[in-house]
Amino acid sequence: MSKTWLIAQREYLTRVRKKSFIIMSLLGPLITAAIFAVPVLIATMSDNNxxxxxxxxxxxxxxxxxxxxxxxxxxxxxxxxxxxxxxxxxxxxxxxxxxxxxxxxxxxxxxxxxxxxxxxxxxxxxxxxxxxxxxxxxxxxxxxxxxxxxxMKADVDLQTISLSDDGERSSSTGVSTGVAYVCGFLIYMFIFIYGIQIMRGVMEEKTNRIVEVVISSVKPFQLMMGKVLGIAGVGFTQLALWLVLSFGIMSAVTGSISPEKIAQKRVEQVNTAAGNTAVVVKDKETKKEGNAIVQALKTADINVALIAGCFLFYFLGGYLFYGALFGAIGSAVDSETDTQQFMMPVTMPLVLTFVVAQATLTTNPNGQVAFWMSMIPFTSPIAMMMRLPFGGVPMWQLGLSMLLLIGGFLGTIWLAGRIYRVGILMYGKKVTYGELSKWLFYKG
The missing domain is CATH 3.40.190.10 (Periplasmic binding protein-like II)
Structure with missing residues (x-):
């Protein structure tokens, strides 16, 4: 294990010291804030009347x-x-x-x-x-x-309440949907970005023949595990920086584009064009819209501690599960062009989860499709995180999903290790699925 941690430490320090990591860690929250803030600022500053x-x-x-x-x-x-x-x-x-x-x-x-x-x-x-x-x-x-x-017209405001074994609690479908998509999207992007980094890192060492020297002192499985854990640390570091910086940036931005200030800006525009009577009406309407959004956020009784803890678990579990597969792909091929035939079966479950999420997971989060997708390790990291914000997930389902993901990770590590030990020293040969199946049963 000491050798595995040494490799993980090297992978971690090598990547966090790169200028690209520092730049993206700083620019990521700025870009995210700009995506949400710029359209609002343009709308408030422009004269749309x-x-x-x-x-x-x-x-x-x-x-x-x-x-x-x-x-x-x-x-x-x-x-x-x-x-x-x-x-x-x-x-x-x-x-x-x-x-x-x-x-x-x-x-x-x-x-x-x-x-x-x-x-x-x-x-x-x-x-x-x-x-x-x-x-x-x-x-x-x-x-x-x-x-x-x-x-005779009625404007009805529905208060949604979830009934569970723990009692009654207020809920907001809109807020729950937003939280579900944010959690699912972060896990999706993390797996792709850092999983591909594992694959490219393995291919780079293989093509440069560095691995021939390294495996003289460590086992191929230790080398792969060290890479997976080291790059996982890089991802967690960048995520933590993004969360801290994003919180600070969004706090500053929301202070300047709050619903009250947007309302005041709209009031001034209408006042210029149409007079004070319309101002009073529009001011009330705009504040009502802003208050409705704020009220929805306040009444959404979401178990933040549970979602945060599960997010970290599925964040790491999904990465480790898929990271091993990406590492196996990198060891089996000599160039990035050859990875395409193996990438499709690995990434399809992730893409499928997002497609199904729009049609099923967010509309019926406790249905049969959502249940089975949150149990299968290939889809559970995203599917379960998109179910949790809506509530109603029994603890036995959450526990079973976690156990299956851990078991899936161990099984994937074993399969990837069997492929890794053979493929890491295989050069100049076009690998097929039949060839990969043979590698799984090689002795020695």
């Missing part, structure tokens, strides 16, 4: 124009189309809506003029405003009070 001029020759908006929103407001111009066009060009509105004299039974003939083409979002907003006005006119003509109809 569009002003639409309305030439109402048909009297559709005779009572009042549509209420302004965060991204669109309306203003009235001459109902005469030529005069409206002249006013449109002079005032530089974003669009001109012309409403002809119309029949409410078959409303048609509406026209929208713009200078540089009408955006899809703006067109949809104008269409919705016209449709709402036509419906209001039809209701008025039929003698139905719009205000009474509005009071």
């Amino acid at each position: 569009k002003v639409v001029a309305v030439a109402d020759a048909g009297g559709l908006f005779v009572d009042k124009l549509p209420d302004p929103k965060e991204d669109i407001s309306f203003t009235r111009v001459s109902p005469d189309l030529p005069a409206a066009k002249a006013e449109f060009k002079k005032a530089k509105y974003d669009a001109l809506l012309y409403i002809p004299k119309l029949d409410l039974a078959t409303p048609n003939g509406f026209q929208v003029f713009s200078r540089k083409g009408l955006g899809l979002s703006l067109q949809r907003d104008i269409e919705r405003a016209v449709e709402n006005a036509v419906e209001a006119q039809r209701l008025k003509k039929a003698g139905i009070d719009q205000a009474v109809l509005n009071t």
Whole structure:
């Protein structure tokens, strides 16, 4: 074991001292924060409010124009189309809506003029405003009070509660889904990135004939185990740095793009375009959206300690399971081109888990498909971590899944060691699956 730890120490120190490791450890959280923060910052800093001029020759908006929103407001111009066009060009509105004299039974003939083409979002907003006005006119003509109809509409906020043997607890499907995808994605990326590093490291030593000197003092199995454990340490170090830096960066970023500040920015935009009455309405709506998100996070009673502990276990267990297979592939081939035929069977379970996750794991996390995928070692690291945030996973299933993953890792290490001891000194031969099966039963 001392030789295995020496090899692991060498692999760890060699990689953490590289400039590429330091750069990616620092840039990773920045890139992650930028992915989430930049679109929000652009949306808050840009002036998205569009002003639409309305030439109402048909009297559709005779009572009042549509209420302004965060991204669109309306203003009235001459109902005469030529005069409206002249006013449109002079005032530089974003669009001109012309409403002809119309029949409410078959409303048609509406026209929208713009200078540089009408955006899809703006067109949809104008269409919705016209449709709402036509419906209001039809209701008025039929003698139905719009205000009474509005009071009949209901906005229901469901509080989801999970019933388990431990009692009742609040839950949030949206938050649980987000946590499930984050955990599954991190394990998926970790296995791919560092598993391939094991494969390339083994191939590099093999092609450079370094391994011929190394195995004179250590067994091939010890060499492979040392590589797997050393690179696992590198991965954990980088993950820890990412978590610490990401927490600091996101704390600073969320302070500048909080729901309250976004609401204030939108209020200022609407205030400039449409007046104080709309500001009060929009301010309430925006704060309601922000408060709904915050409330969802607060009410999601997720067992953080359990998820964090299981994440570390499946994080390491999945890596060790697949790392041994990647090491075996690296020892069996001479070039990265030859790895393609062996990579597909190894990586397909990971890809399959993500595909099934969208259709089954997050929609029915306690179903039969989710259960069996969380038991099979090839899929359990991702599948179980995508089930846990939703709750309801019995402890016996979690324990059985962990035992099967440990057993799968030991079995994979044994198989990989059998391939490794033969393939590490095999040069210039095209390896097939039949050849690999023979290596498993070689004696000595």
